[in-house]
Amino acid sequence: MKLSKRMDTLGTSITLKAAHKARVLIAEGKDVMNLTVGEPDFPTPKNIQTAAISAIETGKASYYTATPGIPQLRQAIENRLKLIYGLDMKDENIVVTDGAKFALYTLFQVIIDPEDEVLIPVPYWVSYSEQVKVAGGVPVFVQPSTEDLKVTVDDLEAMRSNKTVAVIINSPSNPSGAVYSYEELKAIGEWAVEKNVLIISDDIYGRLVYNGNNFTPIATISDEIYKNTVIINGVSKAYSMTGWRIGFAAGNKEIIQQMIKLCSQSTSNPTAVSQFAAVEAFNGSQDCVEVMRQAYEDRLNEIFPIVKEIPGFKLQKPHGAFYLFPDISEALEKTGMQNATEFVDKLLSEELVAIVTGAGFGMDKHVRLSYATDIETLKTACKRMTDFIQRHSKSK
Ligand code: PMP
Ligand code: GLU
Numbered sequence: 001m002k003l004s005k006r007m008d009t010l011g012t013s014i015t016l017k018a019a020h021k022a023r024v025l026i027a028e029g030k031d032v033m034n035l036t037v038g039e040p041d042f043p044t045p046k047n048i049q050t051a052a053i054s055a056i057e058t059g060k061a062s063y064y065t066a067t068p069g070i071p072q073l074r075q076a077i078e079n080r081l082k083l084i085y086g087l088d089m090k091d092e093n094i095v096v097t098d099g100a101k102f103a104l105y106t107l108f109q110v111i112i113d114p115e116d117e118v119l120i121p122v123p124y125w126v127s128y129s130e131q132v133k134v135a136g137g138v139p140v141f142v143q144p145s146t147e148d149l150k151v152t153v154d155d156l157e158a159m160r161s162n163k164t165v166a167v168i169i170n171s172p173s174n175p176s177g178a179v180y181s182y183e184e185l186k187a188i189g190e191w192a193v194e195k196n197v198l199i200i201s202d203d204i205y206g207r208l209v210y211n212g213n214n215f216t217p218i219a220t221i222s223d224e225i226y227k228n229t230v231i232i233n234g235v236s237k238a239y240s241m242t243g244w245r246i247g248f249a250a251g252n253k254e255i256i257q258q259m260i261k262l263c264s265q266s267t268s269n270p271t272a273v274s275q276f277a278a279v280e281a282f283n284g285s286q287d288c289v290e291v292m293r294q295a296y297e298d299r300l301n302e303i304f305p306i307v308k309e310i311p312g313f314k315l316q317k318p319h320g321a322f323y324l325f326p327d328i329s330e331a332l333e334k335t336g337m338q339n340a341t342e343f344v345d346k347l348l349s350e351e352l353v354a355i356v357t358g359a360g361f362g363m364d365k366h367v368r369l370s371y372a373t374d375i376e377t378l379k380t381a382c383k384r385m386t387d388f389i390q391r392h393s394k395s396k
Pocket of ligand 2: 037
């Protein structure tokens with residue numbers, strides 16, 4: 001069978017692979033503590049479900065929609081961007097996509113020529129590098145220089161070349177949970193404008209920040225930065241709507257129009273019923289967002305001190321998203337294991353605790369734990385991880 005060479009270099013999403021493995025074991029009746037996939041564990045709020053049912057029953061959801069999304073949804077996104085970001089966007093600046101993931105995919109296809117480079121701060125969400133590669137580009141990884149795993153202008157500048165076309169900023173970060181401050185983003189934004197590097201601002205966790213910390217969208221810092229930024233966002237994380245697959249890109253008209261052209265040849269439109277649901281998510285009561293945010297904050301505050309006590313785990317308290325990303329170098333040393341992937345595989349088979357190796361996020365001495373699950377599961381997982389490390393340390 002003839003297959004394209006592009007596929008040789010593409011890896012399967014390690015987050016989805018880890019989540020699938022855990023689900024298969026759970027379906028077999030195994031008592032797995034599943035801290036793999038990053039998705040809210042709440043059902044989609046009732047008002048959003050009702051809007052979707054009504055769209056089906058009235059026949060509105062039966063047909064293709066406009067490629068960039070139904071007018072009501074683009075209007076709702078414009079209103080949200082005005083309210084949360086203070087930005088005045090028009091329809092021509094917005095394309096609704098099948099999840100934020102496909103917004104990113106389409107964006108890379110539109111801006112990358114062969115060998116163009118995209119700066120990706122480490123640790124990074126698994127799909128950035130793979131999507132850049134599929135578009136024919138080169139992911140250039142930028143190591144963080146701060147303790148809480150953030151990059152500075154110096155870090156970025158050290159890796160910039162005359163082939164650099166874009167930089168990805170993901171704050172709050174998946175997997176580290178780090179949140180960039182206004183000052184940090186201002187410096188990065190001004191640098192990007194000066195060097196003519198497009199900012200891709202993945203704001204998908206923007207509404208999930210904790211303990212009094214603030215989310216600054218980089219596009220709001222100045223007019224120059226705004227003009228040089230494409231915002232990526234969606235409904236998955238804030239509204240517990242991962243399965244509905246609605247995201248969007250917002251920014252420069254030329255870029256967005258090219259994205260719409262590509263979507264017209266790939267997906268035609270995002271699923272109609274999901275678009276009607278997303279209109280209600282954006283326009284309806286926002287109380288559900290705060291209820292879920294508070295629940296993650298409570299879990300973070302309860303589980304963080306427990307994870308910190310796991311032998312050989314080191315981490316700073318994150319300020320956003322719903323992940324912990326401990327450095328497990330010492331645990332690896334204690335247990336004689338080579339890297340996080342070996343640790344994660346053995347942990348799953350011996351203790352039935354499912355977590356994600358840091359390897360796919362660019363750090364193979366780290367692991368990612370999602371705390372978008374109930375506190376009992378989290379506590380049991382921590383207890384099993386502690387037992388696992390102690391048992392392997394003794395037998396060394
Ligand atoms: N960006 C980041 C950082 C993510 O963690 C995710 C999670 N899936 C996405 C984008 C894509 O979100 P979705 O496609 O579900 O909208
Ligand atoms: N973004 C989530 C995660 O990192 C969902 C899975 C994915 O699309 O990678 O686990």
